[in-house]
Amino acid sequence: MSGKGYQTLLECRRRGFLLRAHGFTVDQIAIVLSLDHPVSPLRLYRYAAGLTATQTVTAFNTLDSSGAASLRESRLYDYExxxxxxxxxxxxxxxxxxxxxxxxxxxxxxxxALAGYSGRDRDALRAAPGREVLTGSADQDLPVFS
Structure with missing residues (x-):
């Protein structure tokens, strides 16, 4: 991975690492990053976690218990x-x-974007997370649980 997108990710990783050291949550980090990066919330959270698209896709496909619906990087970018x-x-x-x-x-x-989903889907999207936070670093190929 190279180019402006990767440089942005590296910058966000550095900032995220520093903010986590000060006790910021991933939600707070995403808000801080949104001040400088006018991208979708979905991409901001990937930046806040410090994960590349490859790392996210690997984690997604590992955690998908059905194994039937694998995610590709191109689809993740579409979602973002x-x-x-x-x-x-x-x-x-x-x-x-x-x-x-x-x-x-x-x-x-x-x-x-949330308003575009049905009421039932909005309720499902407002559910609490599992709080398994993956964080990436510049020298990692795959995400690890932190």
Missing amino acids: LWPEAGRRPPVWALRLLARIYGTAPGQLLSGE
Whole structure:
């Protein structure tokens, strides 16, 4: 991985590491990062966790108990671009990504995007997370539980 996106991720990892050292939660880190990075909440949380798309996809596919619905990097990027472009993420995928990032699934969407889901789906997205937080570092190939 190279380019501006990777440099942004490295910057966010450094800031996230420093903020975690001061007791910030992943939700608070995502808010701080949003001040400098006008991207979707789903991408902000990946940045807040310090994970590359590859690490996120690996964790997702490892945690997916059904094993039937694997995630690819291209699909993750599609989800991160929605609703301006890309593809709307299904509720089950958001719930699994929330476990990886250590937040509630509804936090991964803007208020406008959340309103596009049915009432039942909005209730499922507001559920509490499993709080399994994965964090990445520049010298890691795969995420580890922290």
